Amino acid sequence: MSSHLQAHAAELAHGFSLCELAEGLGHLDMDGADDVLIMGICDDSRHAKPGYAMLCLPRAEGRASEFAESARELGATAIISVGIPVDTQLPSLHLDSMGQAGTLLRRMFKTEQAGAHLYGITGTDGKTSVTWMLREALSRYQQQPVWSTGTLGLMRSSDDIRDIGNTTPSLLTMHAMLAEACREHVHSVVSEISSHGIAQSRIAGLDFRTAIWTSMGHDHLQDHGGYGPYLAIKAGFVCDCGSHGGNVIANADHADIRERAPASSRWYGHGLSRDDVDMGWEQELPGMLRLRSRGEEVVIEDIPLGDFHAENVACVALILMVSQDIGLQELPELLSGITAPPGRMQDVLAGYGQVFIDYAHTPEALERCLRAARKLARNRLIVAFGCGGERDREKRPQMGEIAVEFADAVWITSDNPRGELPAVIASEIEFGMQKPYRAEVHLQLDRDKAIGEAVAALAEGDILVIAGKGHEAYMEVCGRRMPWSDAEAAEKYLRRKNSGTGLVSEGEDICA
Structure with a gap:
């Protein structure tokens, strides 16, 4: 609902x-x-x-x-x-x-003495997945509803999701939500904290007891005056929480986070033998995670596919240990079988395992997504993606470079062009693809046709990743949001392919 x-x-x-x-x-x-x-x-x-x-x-x-x-x-x-x-x-x-x-x-x-434990999750990538997973894990542990707010809305339960307009909604909405949670005796509320939400003080007066910093990369730089101010905004939120006695959980694998997070932070990072983190993690096989803390190890099974999800689960594990005093040996029961939110390495036809949609819309997220998909591909890796209009232009050539470096075939297409010409955005993506291309490159600005062509190109052992929109149910063009779903388009063409019916006409090939 x-x-x-x-x-x-x-x-x-x-x-x-x-x-x-x-x-x-x-x-x-x-x-x-x-x-x-x-x-x-x-x-x-x-x-x-x-x-x-x-x-x-x-x-x-x-x-x-x-x-x-x-x-x-x-x-x-x-x-x-x-x-x-x-x-x-x-x-x-x-x-x-x-x-x-x-x-x-x-x-x-009347929430001055609110009993709810407020978790605030910031970072360029990973906010939505960590928020989703933490809500699910806390619900299992506390055996009662845990609320979350963020990109997907206000989640009171898996079947009660309410639109809140922005990742971090207005100041009044945040406080009204907390008041409602207190009336419902909710013990934990997990919130995604966006850079805009911090910069515009939409979280003023909220007492976050745990702050989490998942990653640091390039996004929304045009709104904050560059990377430096963007980094300072994120750092300000977690440092403020730490200075008021709250817990800070931070990703040790990002140099800027290492430098700017408070000294009291608790750290998680990739690698089991390192001694500079509180929680080390390794993924030996897809869907399995090994965690190490204070000389002890546990294995978490049946987690979502992708190294980035393994990192997200490791983050959640450390949050649970620090904020709820949960022991390492208790984590497998709480985290095995944990799910990922819609549009995050989502298998379009569950169990088919050939076409995935992912929200990756930054250079860092696209690289991580393609690295994860490469491990699943027995043959070629194909990606279809675009970049949003009226957003950070610096990332467009970077994402083009990443696409041809990690994929074997690339479809450049539209993704929320807003007021910009899709062809101009595509040309800026292509600018980062040094010639001769290391991959087969196609241009098809019609996203529906691009997905159809990419699905038609799939051979046995290939993997297709459709990146950029994930869970989004719209395409924003010239101020209008029109209904759109990557998952529905991909499923349509997959079913046609499997039934042997026709697909779509080919797009413009821009291979050198």
Whole structure:
């Protein structure tokens, strides 16, 4: 079941006077504020109601007064602004920082002493998989529901998933979610923490007791001013958690994480004989993982395919040991048979094992995905992928270079071109493919046809990876999101191939 949960407005369990909310936080304007009772809060003026306070955040600068007036016309009784001026006739509370706004929301939702253990997972790649696996493992261990938020939405259970709009949703949504979790007596909440969520303070006031840093690579650099600021944003989140006494779990195999994570971090890394990590891991066979900690070893069986998933499971293992005081010998029972989220090295026809879809949309993720797939291929490795429009352009030639280095055949196609021309994006991908190509390269900008052609090219022992979109159910073109599924397209063409029916016309071959 899927429903929507973006808390542009939330009712409170009981009312607060504006003065009560303002105590010790900010500057209160206008006489009569003592008599103002706040019964709810909204961060979108269209959701204002009588008795509600309108929360004006910094991103509303320039239009905050307009939004405040719209909220007043719908019955709002107060304005709460954060770091921006608001011209309003309503009683108003002016806060200097998002930190104060977070404290205010904890006060309003009565979650100052929230019992839920908040886990925050950041990193360029691996966030969604670690979040999924940790939720599943904690549910097994605690024998009760564990909630998670992230790319896939708010998961209260495997059949109760709610859309939250962004990987890390708005400040109000995060606090409303925590309040709901507290009412439901949920003991653990696992959240993906994106760079945008950190930079825009969408997690202000939330007390993360465990922070996890999974990886560091290239993504969203255009939004943060380059790699350095992007790295600093991630480091700031985990260091803040560590400085307040929280646990920090970090990946020792990334030099930048090694340098920037706090000294108190607990480390996991590839290799069983190393003495610089708290948890070492090795994968001797697909679907099996060996873990070593403090001289002891265990084997975890029946895990998702791919070295990167072995690393994700090792991360989850260390999180469980550190945050829940679980012994190494208890881990096989908790982690054997653990699953991966949709679109992460997902076998399109379960058990068929020839076509996989994966969300890999960064150079690092694509390389890891193709390395894993190479181990499964008895013959050729084929990849179909593209790059998103209006996103980090630096990664396009890098991903092209990786594709021809690790695959035997490559289909360059479209992937959420947004407002850019797909042909331009494809040419920038191709720019990284040094000639003569080390692989067979095709251009087919129609993603459906590209998948059909790649499936048609499959021979016995070949593996096809369709990368970039994973679980996404849309293709974004010129501001519109149109329905799309890599898995459905691949399954359609696989079934046609297996039944001997026709596939699609061939695309433009750009081999040298």
